[in-house]
Amino acid sequence: MSVLAGKVALITGASRGTGEAIALAFAKAGADVAVAARSAGDLERVAAAVRATGRRAEVIVADMMDAADVEAMVATAARALGRLDILVNNAGGASAYVEGGSSGLLDTGTEAWDGLFALNLRGPVIAAREAARLMRDQGDGGAIINIGSIHGQFTRWSYHGYSAAKAALSELTAMWAVELGRYGIRVNEIAPGVIAAGRNGGRLLTSAEARAEREALVPLGRLGTPEDVAEVALFLASDASRYVSGATIAAGGGWRGDMAPAPRAA
DSSP states (O other): OOTTTTOEEEEESTTSHHHHHHHHHHHHTTOEEEEEESOHHHHHHHHHHHHHTTOOEEEEEOOTTOHHHHHHHHHHHHHHHSOOOEEEEOOOOSTTTSTTTTOOGGGOOHHHHHHHHIIIIIHHHHHHHHHHHHHHHHTSOEEEEEEOOGGGTOOSSOOTHHHHHHHHHHHHHHHHHHHHGGGTEEEEEEEEOOBOSHHHHHHHOOSHHHHHHHHTTOTTSSOBOHHHHHHHHHHHHSGGGTTOOSOEEEESTTOOSSOOOOOOOO
8 A cells, every 4th residue: 555655754763663554554555664763773783674665764763852963863864865845753751751850840950941841842843834834835735743742631640851852742742733824735633642662661571460550541451552553643644634634533442541441341
């Protein structure tokens, strides 16, 4: 299925987990892919998998907390692959990436707040700005997909700084959809729940009991996988969603972040 044939996509945080799954899903759908993250070795592995599908891949080592890196990342992707049609702002995280990033107001230091907003909000803002300028100048539209979080939508139980940054990104998603619609650029967001992969999975799912406790919260009875999110991203990148813009799609199995155990059938 080549629903992205002729398209070029840039995916941040693509060295593992959800970003890797999105890169491979896009490549299998016909897109050439630029993969960006801080880990060169892991990116090379993902790029090799993309090339194995017959598509081109470009590796870009970039730190989303460094504004100059983010600007250069977008320019490099477009230059290397000839254009840019799709941006997936996937890089982000809390305490797995920013020390003290999963605490509340009383225990989150100023440096942690700054780091959380640099990674989860400022980086995506810069990437979207640079990508949107390129898409506007190309003159044939494009798609920006922000990977938010269920914690940015339903914040009764939250990671405070992380949740606040993701909530802001969600609001910007709707604002950018209005601003960029005149150029045919669609902007949407995916808000995943708990995804059992990468650093998140390793940190939260430390035992069978911990996994069962998390699964009990989800109405669908299981945790998410990177592929679950990648399928939604593929929909939002393709013409199947050609009239969808400014939307947030929750990919949390029905869990709305209130931490109450889901009812089970008798």
